[in-house]
Amino acid sequence: MxxxxxxxxxxxxxxxxxxxxxxxxxxxxxLIPPRRLRFVGEGDFAAVGDEYLRHLITLGKLGPDERVLDVGSGIGRIARPLSDYLGPGASYDGFDPDARGIEWSERAYRHRPDFTFAHVDVHNGRYNPTGTVDPATLSFPYEDARFDIVVMVSVLTHVLPDTLENYLREARRVLVPDGRLFATAFLLDGAAREAVAAGTGALPFAAADERYAVVDPDVPEEAVAYDEEWFLDHVAQAGFRKAGIRHGTWTPRESGRAFQDIVVARLS
Ligand SMILES: C[S@@+](CC[C@H](N)C(=O)[O-])C[C@H]1O[C@@H](n2cnc3c(N)ncnc32)[C@H](O)[C@@H]1O
Known part of the structure; x- marks a missing residue:
């Protein structure tokens, strides 16, 4: 409302x-933005970023000398812990449609030439309703095989199926042949569907079609969940060979580590 x-x-x-x-x-x-600019979700800005660094290391096997692409870098919540962790040989590039987030990040990291941020004016009904670029056909603004790992934290939870398919293909294009994708999502398997139907899931998703479900049909990008099988099929179709899921606590599960489900997929 x-x-x-x-x-x-x-x-x-x-x-x-x-x-x-x-x-x-x-x-x-x-490296913590003022509160009035923190548009990337509830929770403690620093604690959530630090938590994701741990997941990137333990699940994503991120090494301190790797080249990272942060798709939907927001206002630097993931960049901040990486700025301590990444060392010689490493680099960080982030892009986002939110111009305020990018301008703030560029200023905050001006002392770090190994950290770059780019504004890409893709349309998003929730985050950038006036955007002029269609994310379903966007070519990420980086050359082929430029990164060891592509990170998408709380981004595929805000995009529609055509964009998701394109972003998986683009992630593959910009990764080295043994690169990894670390992405979060809301995935609908049997248990998640039951939880959503029973009202014990954190978000009241309703099916849009067999591929995905949304919370608000008027602004579908507010929150998007994907059928788990469909999602994994498209990860495989994009060229990733192995994918593992760590289910999150957005539905009641004992093994949950983060709030959202975490998918780590490898090209080899
Ligand atoms: C919940 S925030 C998460 C930001 C950041 N990944 C983090 O964890 O702090 C979602 C972000 O996705 C960005 N976004 C929305 N649509 C996008 C798109 N098509 N491509 C890249 N980023 C997008 C938004 O502008 C916003 O910064």
Missing amino acids: PESLATRAATSLRLRMQDALDVVSRRRDP
Whole structure:
């Protein structure tokens, strides 16, 4: 439900006051954006980023000398822990349709020539409704075989099937022959479907068609879940040979590590 103007003004004022207090009390980490710019989801900005670094290392086998592409880099939540972890020989490139996130990241990382950020004006009903580029036909702005790992955290949960298929193909194109994809998603297997039907899933997805389900049909990119089999078929069709899933806690499961499901796929 849209927030009223008064609620938005009150939230903005509260966040600005907290930002001002952070500056006065020198609590501000220069790689943590001001609260009013944190559009990438709820939760502690630094803690969520640190958690994903652990998943990237343990599940994605990310090494400190690797070249990382962060698709949908937002406002640097994943870049921040990587800026400590990545060392000689490594690099980080991120792109995102949110111009504020990219401008802020470019300023915050200007001391790190190994970190680059690009604005790509792809359309997204939730994040960039005025975008002029169709993400279903976007060519990622990087040459072939440029990266060891492509990261998509909380991005495939905001794109529609044609875009997802294109992004899997593009991930493959920009990866080296033994590269990996580390992506999060909401995947609908039998257990997840049961949880959603019983109302014990975190999000009330309703099927759009046999491939995917959404929470808000008016703004489908608000949150998108995929049929697990369809998703894995397309990972394989894009050229990835092996894919593993670590189911998340968005549906009640004991083995969950993160909130969203994590998929790690390898080209060889
Ligand atoms: C929930 S945020 C996650 C941001 C970041 N990955 C993180 O974990 O902090 C989703 C991000 O995806 C970006 N996004 C939406 N559609 C996209 C697309 N087609 N291609 C790349 N990024 C996209 C949004 O602008 C937003 O920054």
